[in-house]
Amino acid sequence: MADKDFKTIDEQIEILRSRGLTIEDEAEAKDFLLRNNYYRVSGYSLTLRKNDVFAKSATFQNIEDIYNFDHEFRHIILHHIETIEVQMKSIYAYEFTKVYGPLGYLDAANFSNQAKHKEIVDKANQQKRQRLAHEAYLKHFINDLHQEIPLWAYVDLLTISDISFLYSISERPIKETIAHRFGLTMNRGPEILGQYMHSMTIIRNLCAHGSRIYNRLFEQKPSLNKKEQALLIRREDGTMDNAHFFGFFLIMRRLLPAENFAEMKEAVIALTEKYPFVRMDYYGFRDDWKETL
Numbered sequence: 001m002a003d004k005d006f007k008t009i010d011e012q013i014e015i016l017r018s019r020g021l022t023i024e025d026e027a028e029a030k031d032f033l034l035r036n037n038y039y040r041v042s043g044y045s046l047t048l049r050k051n052d053v054f055a056k057s058a059t060f061q062n063i064e065d066i067y068n069f070d071h072e073f074r075h076i077i078l079h080h081i082e083t084i085e086v087q088m089k090s091i092y093a094y095e096f097t098k099v100y101g102p103l104g105y106l107d108a109a110n111f112s113n114q115a116k117h118k119e120i121v122d123k124a125n126q127q128k129r130q131r132l133a134h135e136a137y138l139k140h141f142i143n144d145l146h147q148e149i150p151l152w153a154y155v156d157l158l159t160i161s162d163i164s165f166l167y168s169i170s171e172r173p174i175k176e177t178i179a180h181r182f183g184l185t186m187n188r189g190p191e192i193l194g195q196y197m198h199s200m201t202i203i204r205n206l207c208a209h210g211s212r213i214y215n216r217l218f219e220q221k222p223s224l225n226k227k228e229q230a231l232l233i234r235r236e237d238g239t240m241d242n243a244h245f246f247g248f249f250l251i252m253r254r255l256l257p258a259e260n261f262a263e264m265k266e267a268v269i270a271l272t273e274k275y276p277f278v279r280m281d282y283y284g285f286r287d288d289w290k291e292t293l
Helices: 009-018 026-036 038-048 060-100 114-131 136-144 151-157 160-168 172-181 189-208 246-255 258-274
Strands: none
Touching: 009 026, 026 038, 026 060, 038 060, 060 151, 060 160, 060 172, 060 189, 060 246, 060 258, 114 136, 114 151, 114 160, 136 151, 160 189, 172 189, 189 246, 246 258
């Protein structure tokens, strides 16, 4: 909305109509705006208008479809990022403990950045205090055994961002072993996995906080190899579109077990069939993405 003054729902409806949007069910539109916030909803209408004038065929139902698709799409992605997060925590704890022991994570000397290590441990300890009364495993180690928590249990206190940072400040041999577990056997495997986990942190936070993924342009673009770059949309000038979400989808294909990625792909396909109006190129998906992945 150009005007910063408060607008009633009726006034919001009139603004949309004055810009050429067809609203077939006014009661439904009013309820949708009240529940979802005009300003938030307007971001999903950008591809339907130019200079604040809607295309002649644009309807409020189109906006609802895009909005609902994005909501369900985020939940699909978030579900599978959780799989990646749990997998990373499990592999990291296993490989780190094998070298440094179950409490080696408490020794800052085992990491390349002691300040960042302290920051991660302090944050996790705060979580430990807050969750102690509700988590059985914390009560077991702290109240019953009176001992420090081994890393394989401690990782549950870490966010995806925390485990990403902990990996990044680990010694290279540990990172190499973990990268190999993800099939990244090239010399730059440890760095690539670090970049991947940073990318997953970005997407996880957007999805978890209900931020729009549809037609979002990402400043921090995912790192893709040549085969993956060949799957991107090619613009008329010959350049590849790596600014939309699809590049992150390709990273998830790298990090997820094959059966989990297939499950995610099928869920997205089902979503496109549920909301046929929504164009996948606004997520960076080519028309042939179902066949090429």
